[in-house]
Amino acid sequence: MKDGPDISRVAALVGDPARSNMLLALMDGRALTAGELASLSGVTKQTASSHLARLLDGGLVAREVQGRHHYYRLGGADVALALETLLCVSERRNGSRTRTGPRDPDLRRARICYDHLAGELGVLVYDRMISGGLIVDEGSKLTVTPAGWAALDRIDIRPDEIPASRRPLCRTCLDWSMRRHHLAGRLGGQILKTILLKGWVRRVPDSRIIRFSSSGERALMAWLPPQPSPGRNSSGGRVPGRAG
Amino acid sequence: MKDGPDISRVAALVGDPARSNMLLALMDGRALTAGELASLSGVTKQTASSHLARLLDGGLVAREVQGRHHYYRLGGADVALALETLLCVSERRNGSRTRTGPRDPDLRRARICYDHLAGELGVLVYDRMISGGLIVDEGSKLTVTPAGWAALDRIDIRPDEIPASRRPLCRTCLDWSMRRHHLAGRLGGQILKTILLKGWVRRVPDSRIIRFSSSGERALMAWLPPQPSPGRNSSGGRVPGRAG
DNA sequence: TTCATGGTTCGAGGGTAATCGAACCATCAT
């Protein structure tokens, strides 16, 4: 009778408000302590501990113990993706009921999704990289073109500096606010790391929001391939000359 | 404190085994009656009715009344996507614990996801259509190329025959068993409809499984563009010629 | 050692909701 794995188990884990708040707080990819997660989700330490134990057992979070601090991190990129898709559904269903706070526009503009850039700017980066020929969708996977590596080299991202892992290099992630794809995977993480390091963006404390400095946004736009002209589309898909 | 919409509400709806069974049963895109859903999920009519009312209120399913029969269908493509991603997570987390039944290989091979083709063959169709240049990822969206329309015309799919709606024509959907993309959207639905009509595949009753007839599989392969690289090349992803 | 801090474990209380029996309503067939 059961088709696949027990989907209700993980869904029930996300189904509690306290736990979902914790998970959303971890969406920025940072590892938070149990105490921080407790106060963030509005429950006592004991309750939080119980919830975290369940999340850990279910594999939705991972724990790292440092001294007397227990750091919790999201269980993986797939967990982040699942949360984003759930956000997608929630948004559509009771979106009208939810009042949008003042921070929402910033959140839509640019935010951290697990470890990479999301929001309008995240989608924009992905779009430009695709239309500019820096990455191509080969069906089975996204790959970086030679022109792409050349462009990445200009912001000091080189293949040998991206940590190796079983995780795919490029991946797409569905965007909750835009309902479009943006760049995830190791490369997506590396890009965010880089623009943070370069000071193009800075994080807003205790939130997923990231804010571009005006010079940073200019620098990003200068790095990205320009928007293609609206007329002819990809069949000729040449990499813009400036990139080479 | 709340970032976005109340994600825990929808997650809690999926979090009950009876409800998740119902939702998974609806993943094939068909509309089932309340009674069928009751027996499928293993609860009485009364319980099922209560669950369905909740799902309806949450927008996860839609109801259509015909005579004394109440047909329930999935609330939308985004709901199907969310369920697939949750399947993805569940698979990874407690996949080893779940014993794989005999039907699983068939389910992995080809199944219905909402209204389109999924599984190995679904991914294969998507891959070939991308690598063969029938559809292209323009970043913001997938579009069908002129060559793509010509190919689709050969299996009697024409632009004016695809029902208009706000739903995107082409969309990708993450595959639970393959963890890769396959073709969704209105075009994905139309393709499935077509190959069902042509008798290339037939549905296995009371499941999401679809089975290709041998002639049907040959016909599909004959229609699809051939695989680009000569041998099976799993790791050394070759960039298609025109990107360079 | 002694104290303080961060986390977990235990137990009890309380509320939500899943479940089913029974009754009720609507539709179709005879």
Added chain:
DNA sequence: ATGATGGTTCGATTACCCTCGAACCATGAA
């Protein structure tokens, strides 16, 4: 009309689990 079938509503029972107070364990500091 009368009966049969498909669904929903109501009420009561039951079980789960969320929550927190209190106690307990581990680490770091004085």
